Amino acid sequence: MTALPILEPATDESCCTPAGAPALGADEAKQKALVFKALADPNRLRLLSIIKAESSGESCVCDLTEPLDLGQPTVSHHLKMLVEAGLLHREKRGTWAYYSLVPGALDDVAGLLADL
Amino acid sequence: MTALPILEPATDESCCTPAGAPALGADEAKQKALVFKALADPNRLRLLSIIKAESSGESCVCDLTEPLDLGQPTVSHHLKMLVEAGLLHREKRGTWAYYSLVPGALDDVAGLLADL
Numbered sequence: 001m002t003a004l005p006i007l008e009p010a011t012d013e014s015c016c017t018p019a020g021a022p023a024l025g026a027d028e029a030k031q032k033a034l035v036f037k038a039l040a041d042p043n044r045l046r047l048l049s050i051i052k053a054e055s056s057g058e059s060c061v062c063d064l065t066e067p068l069d070l071g072q073p074t075v076s077h078h079l080k081m082l083v084e085a086g087l088l089h090r091e092k093r094g095t096w097a098y099y100s101l102v103p104g105a106l107d108d109v110a111g112l113l114a115d116l
Numbered sequence: 117m118t119a120l121p122i123l124e125p126a127t128d129e130s131c132c133t134p135a136g137a138p139a140l141g142a143d144e145a146k147q148k149a150l151v152f153k154a155l156a157d158p159n160r161l162r163l164l165s166i167i168k169a170e171s172s173g174e175s176c177v178c179d180l181t182e183p184l185d186l187g188q189p190t191v192s193h194h195l196k197m198l199v200e201a202g203l204l205h206r207e208k209r210g211t212w213a214y215y216s217l218v219p220g221a222l223d224d225v226a227g228l229l230a231d232l
Contacts, residue, residue, distance in 0.1 A: 024166075029158035033155070033156050033158045033160075036152050037152075037156040039156075039229075040149050040153040040155075040156040042145035042146045043145070045149055045152075045232065046140050046145045049140035050139065052232055106232065109226075113155075113222045116165045
């Protein structure tokens with residue numbers, strides 16, 4: 001009688017076997033980190049919150065200094081970071097710049113987390 | 117003949133009317149910003165990505181140094197920040213610490229964005 005071949009249990013995991021290349025590549029991780037860096041500041045989160053709550057869909061920079069009790073150069077710096085991260089759209093009209101959420105941008109950030 | 121009362125159009129928006137108190141309070145914004153700060157680093161995003169991709173649901177710290185080409189103290193520092201932000205769970209077993217995603221934590225971050 002011939003012995004049946006012994007099927008060894010699959011051992012696809014073991015401690016101290018390096019996990020291999022990360023699913024998320026270095027360059028892609030850098031890009032994604034920039035978006036989270038833009039969100040990693042309380043005042044920038046509050047600016048997004050105010051602009052999002054505006055029924056007209058946009059806020060004049062002149063309306064954003066008082067609620068945060070910050071000077072206009074500081075507010076403009078924070079707004080610039082949010083624009084560069086692709087979260088806000090900026091439109092200059094006359095003297096003032098107006099800021100609105102880029103449609104779908106916050107959903108896209110949520111998507112980054114889902115796709116990690 | 118009496119003049120009809122003139123109904124003025126509602127003007128609920130105008131430039132340079134401060135937007136009032138932000139929907140997001142200062143303390144809440146600080147808390148939320150801490151979570152985004154934990155995500156605002158390419159290596160931490162890659163660590164989350166590796167741990168998320170682990171079929172066992174957890175990774176030994178000893179498996180995480182090689183894929184990122186970082187020393188163990190650096191990896192441990194990044195993992196600590198992710199634990200403090202409530203994104204990773206840490207369990208010490210024997211010599212090594214094992215890290216797993218806190219269930220629902222990434223969804224909760226997505227929820228922070230939706231509720232801004």
